[in-house]
Amino acid sequence: MEKQMFTDRFASVFGTESFFKKQKRIALKNCGLIDPENINDYIYADGYKALGTVLTKMTPKDVVETVKASGLRGRGGAGFPTGRKWELTAQQESDEKFVVCNADEGDPGAFMDRSVVEGDPHTVIEGMAIGGYAIGSSKGVVYIRAEYPLAIKRLIKAIDDARKENFLGKNILGSNFSFDIEIRYGAGAFVCGEETALIRSIEGLRGMPKSRPPFPAAKGLFGKPTLVNNVETWANISSIIVNGVDWFSSIGIDKSKGTKVFALAGKIVNTGLAEVPMGMTLREIIYDVGGGIPNGKKFKAVQTGGPSGGCLTDKMLDTKIDYESLMQAGSIMGSGGMIVIDEDSCMVNIAKFFLQFTQDESCGKCIPCREGTKRMLEILTRITDGEGKPGDIEKLEELGNVIKKASLCGLGQSAPNPVLSTIKNFREEYEEHVYQKKCRAVVCEKLITYTINDKCIGCSACRRACPVVAIKGAPKEAHSIQQELCIKCGKCFRSCKFHAIDKTSEAKEQK
Amino acid sequence: MSTVKIFINNKEYNVDSTYTIMKACDEIGIKIPRLCYHPKLSISSGCRICIVEVEGMRNFVASCSYPVSEGMKVHTNTDAIRQARKDILELILDNHPKDCNTCVRDEVCELQQLASSIGLRERKFEGVLRTPFVDASSPSIVNNHDKCILCGRCVRVCAQIQNVSAIDYANRGFNTVVVPAYNNPIAESVCTLCGQCVNICPTAALTEQNYTKDVFSLLNDKTKVKVAQIAPSVRVAIGEAFGIKPGNNMAREIVHALKLLGFDYVFDAQFSADLTIMEEASELLERLNGHGKLPMITSCSSGWMKALEQFYPELIENVSTCKSPMSMLSSVVKSYFADKIGKKPTEIANVAIMCCVAKKYEAKRPELAMEDGNPATDYVLTTRELAWMIKSAGIDFKNLKGMDFDAPLGFSTGAATIFGVSGGVMEAAVRTAYELATKSKMENIDVIAVRGNEGIKEGAININGTEIRVAVANGLGNASKLFEELKKDPNKYHFIEVMACPGGCIGGGGQPYAGIQDLPFDPKLVNERAKALYSSDEKNTIRRSHENPSIIQLYKEFFGKPLSEKSHKYLHTHYKQKFPKGILRKSGKEAK
Structure with a gap:
């Protein structure tokens, strides 16, 4: 009876609102529909059914195979096949292994992980427990930024409730499998979203990335094999188990299965989170889901993948949203930031804004990122201040390419993306700034x-x-x-x- | 050993499957440029200078950390790689002062050499520099932040070799700096001043506190009697600064050079090493007879003494009360010798040439001051500083004839020579303690068990039917391991030697910078220096401290006998617990 009520709520919300029509919700399936602080709400919505299924009907190997077959890929940015990661960690021989949930969501304007943890914390817990069972780990750690107090509060309560119901703890649901979760707080460093830096931070060290290999799957937290996935990835696990591989892999396209949550922001009518099937085009998500550009302004660019994503132009609006297509177009999926830029924005200024962020957040370990982003920012500042010199654009390209190819971690390797992609797609704007001291969007103050x-x-x-x-x-x-x-x-x-x-x-x- | 087939610059090689790309390239004779890498430290992969291209990889990979794999195709010198290395190096230099000509590390700077070999010929990205800041709070070590390139070798050597962790990265990104905890000055930190960070720093970001200017002024001061003393390790390392092969004992040349510089007397810290042995061996026998705590621990190493007072206050009573040879000699010069030449202690200036930067701090310890409150040792120079002074004064060091040390404080035995090597103090003390206790000759005086490169060495000597168990640790990291063992079994040893620096004093923080081909604390380099000391010991006709005629004379004329009242006054000291910032008092409150 109560279950029926749930389904009705799904239908009433998703079926009528235009914003939701094209969405397909897996990670966010319960968000806004259940009381996140009530474990029973989650259970009514088929919660912990997957964990029960796994513990009673599947071997760890079956679980790994299922996740592998689903085609799920990491939702944190790089899109590494999740099942493969699980398999690698499961194969390691070790007295201890760890499961880590990366909830250190740092992209400005992105809040999908926060929404999941705030709106449906149990799905993360359940996913992690399943992961623990699959790789043979009894210890999970959620690394969550301290700036998310509500998420932390709800997560703590959810973990407590799950322990009380024996979804966590010793001999879960009467099985031989024991698993518990601890919470660690991030102190606000963006780079701690990078898995090796995150691991160091959990260990109590300065959050700085390490070179890989060895990958965390072999040598991670405290030198033990560690499975790190981000919140959104964990939130997909229970649905895959409950609904099956075929169901999951029917959503999305070729190499990118399932859905992705995007945080729509910038010059777009419907800002907020939207979970859409992979393979939807940028045009669909911006105009159909997002409702287009407000105030009758003209679309100029869309920046995907957070502060280190690339800016794509109107010519690329029919690019499909999947890992490979976005990469090919010169951007990244990232954690799912999507910032729409209209004609009133100056692309040079936008690039400067994003670079300012990554430059601030560089950990300082490797030279290309630490020194290079600083120099790029100096050049960009000079250009927007009307003091650009001939050759500056070429210097930006040279520096950008070195930083991209030689940096130690993902932060540095992607930091130049906004600059390189805007130079590639909007070179004439840069040239106007440098040679004519003109900002066509009338944004750069000094011009x-x-x-x-x-x-x-x-x-x-x-x-x-x-x-x-x-x-x-x-x-x-x-x-x-x-x-x-x-x-x-x-x-x-x-x-x-x-x-x-x-x-x-x-x-x-x-x- | 399983091997894999890899291609380096299109040529096929079979290499050990556990190798990194860098190691494989080293083996085939291609030295990939590197900066933050050091074989004794953990791999940081931060400098990115050692990047190479690997076919199939989207980005360049750091060869220092990337393992080889079957069929891997590596390119070490493509245009793209060469350009990237240039760009990265330029990024370092763009945030580095352009004052090579006036820098203390001019000509011996790793960064300079790297720039020259990479062939950076133009500057494209110049911009703001890091905020200049100099921490000269400590009498031993100076931190020039503006010259720091954040390679992190100092941070790693401090944590991983010395187990001190006095410095670490602070702040983020472009504002990153290497500083003691809470950005405190070095003088107030837990830094033991061992100077290993100075030795391993590729630039002049970490240097010794330089006293050459003061010493030059002193040498022109006609009112003072200028007395120099040199440590054992200085003589076997200083040649390296003049391009002489490591492992040459240059004691006579140093004496000559010091005389040419204007010193009135040149004495030998090896003389006082013999004196130390007299006192220390006697003290050991006292303790073995039930007067005092066991195990007894040596007290020659200034860095170790600072570590003791901060980290191991519970061991203070175990540590020998003997001053270090440097401070003993300075005291003797300003008392016994002053009387002899009819001068007041204030009319004499002691300059100690040491392989050590912590000795600069030791010289300023109030406990070691003379009765009049003035320090016993006026200035301490490192081997590096002396080498520079010799060059600066235009002395043709390589072609000097050489001179003998002055009497009466210049004669030493073979036992004193090996003070410079880890295990040497132990060996010298055992030679004397054995003969003092048994009143008979020790047959084989080479105590091989305490020689060699290992971090912790153990041995046992039979004295009068009692087995005396000894242990030797070099490097504070090894010392901390040894003390952990000691906690489990406090009666495990009778006598322990601790030297703060890896290899003992020959690996001291004040030794010449490694040449272009060598690495800082390259075991090969340290071995050569050690060999030179051991061979000097063997060549010496007198190899037992208590047989040193000058020592016998000194006791006859001045001290009476070891551990006498007078020797307590001039040759012994005391230590007390210290609370630098970061060390908690028992109440849980941090020291102010």
Whole structure:
């Protein structure tokens, strides 16, 4: 009876809203539908059924084979086949193994892992327990960022409840399998989302990546074989077990099976999380699921994969969302960030923004990333400040390529992506900045000129607002801006109620 | 050993399957450029200089950590790799001061040599530099942050070889620095000042506190009697700084050079090593007779003494009260010798040439000051500093005729020579203790069990029917392992020698930088230095400290006998627990 109610809730939500129509929810299946703090809600929604099935009807090897056959790939970014990872860890001979859940979600604007842990913590616990059974581990660790207090609170409660119901602990559900989970908090370093840095951080060391091999599957946490998957990956496991491999692999395309949660952000009507089947095109997700660009503006680019993803243009809107296609187009799946950029945005500025983030978050260990991103940022800053020099774009490309190919970990290897992809797809904008000192989107402050047009009624609001007394004009007469004094702060523009101030960025004569 | 077939630069090789690409290339004679890699330390793969191309890999791989596999095709010198290495090196140099000409490591800088071999000829990416900051708080070690390239070798040597972990990375990304905990100054940290970080640093980011300017001024001071002393290990290493093959005993040349520099007397710290043995062997016998705690632990190594006071306060009573040979000699010069030449102690300046940077700190310890409150040792120079002074004064070191040490504090036995090697103090002490206790000649005085490269060595000597069990540890990391053992069985040993530096003093933090071909604390280098000391011992006709005629004379004229009241005054000291920042007092409160 209550189960029926659940199904109805699914239907009522997913069936009618346009935002949900094209979505297919696996990882987020329970989010917003069940009370995350009530284990019974989860159980009614077929929760822990997979764990029961696994413990009673499957050998560890069966579980690994099932995950392998499903075609599930890591949802944390790189897309490594999950089943293969499980198999590698299961094959290791060791007195102790660990299962780790990477909940150190650091991409700005991405919150799919947080939503899963906040909305459906038990699915993560269940996935990890199944993983533990499959690889022969009795110890799980969730590494979650301390900035997610609600997620942590709910996870702690969920773990407690699961222990009480013997879904965790000794001899789970009467079997010989014991498994328990501990929580470790991240202290806000983006790089700790990288698995080797995460492992070091759990060990109590400075979160810095190590070179691989050895991979964590062979030598991970405290030198023991360790299975690291991210939240979204774990959240897929129980559904695969309950609904079967065929069901899962029927969703998605070729090499990318199942669904992916995206965090839609930027200049898009429906911002928020959307879980869509792999293989949907960017156009579908932006225009059908996301509702297109607001205010009738023109689409300019979409940046996928978080701060280290690439920017794709309107020509690539029919790219399918799967690991390979995105890679081929010059971006990445990443953890599923999707930022839509409209014509009002300056691509150079956008690239600078993302690079600023990765530069800040570089751990400092390897030289290309630590020093290289800093130099790239300096060059980009120079370009957006109108001080770009001939050759700067080529330097960015050279540095970007070295950082990409020579860095130690994924952070460095992908940090130049936003710059390289915008240079590739929007080179003319870079050239305008460097050679004409022009920002076509009128965003880069130093390249903007403010002028007063004939709509000015002489109200003097702008004159009063100007902090450097650059505006002249008697009351009730047209005002004018003395360009040599103007510091381009934009206060006059914002103070004018008559659209009498023009904000432009025109090509300037080369000196 | 199973092998795999790999292709390096299109040529086929069979190499050990456990090798990394770098090791395989080393074996076939291709030395891939490297910076953060060191065979004795864990692999960091941080510098990315050693990248190579492997066919089928999307990115370059770090050859220091990447294992070989069957059929692997490696390219070490493609255009792309050469360009990438140049770019990476430029990124390092762009954040490094451009003051090579005025830098103390000019000509002996690993980074400089790397830049030259990689062939960086233009600079493209210049930008802001890291915030310059110098930590010169400690009398031993200076940290020039602006010259640090964050290779992390110092961090690893401190943690992995010395088990001290005084320094680590702090901050993130471009703002990363290597500092003691909580960014405290080195002087207030748990740093034992052993100087291994200085030896292994590829640039001048970590250097010794330089006193050459003061010593040059001193040499021009007509009011002072200038007395120099040199440690055993200095003489077998200084030649390396002049391009002489490692393993030459250059004692006579050093004496000559010091005289040319303007020193009035040049004495030998080996003399006081003999003196140390007299006191220490007597002390050991006292303790064996039930007066004092066992095992007795040696106290010659300044770095070890600092470690003792911080990390092992429970062992303070076990440590010999003997001062180090340097401080003994300085005290004797300012008392016995001062009387002899009719000078006041304040009219004499002691300059000690040591293989050590921690000795600079030791010289400033208040417990070791003379009665008038002035330090016994006025300046301590490292082997490196002396080598530079010799060059700077235009002395043709290689072609010097050589001179003898001055009497009466310049004569030493073979037992004193081997103080420079790990196990040497033990061996010398055993020679004397045996004969003092048994009143008979020790037949075979080569105590082989305590010689050699191992981190921890054990042996046993029969003295009057009692088996005296001894242990020797070199490097603080090995010492900590030994003390862990000792905790389990406190009666395991009677006598323990501890030297803070790997290999003993010959591997000290003040020794010449390794040449272009050698690595810092290359075992080969240390072995050569050790061999030179052992052969000097063997060649010496007197090989037992108590047979040193100058020592006998000194006791006759001044001290009376070992452990006398006077020798306690001038030759012994005491230690007490210290609480640098990071060490908790018993109450749980951290030291201020």
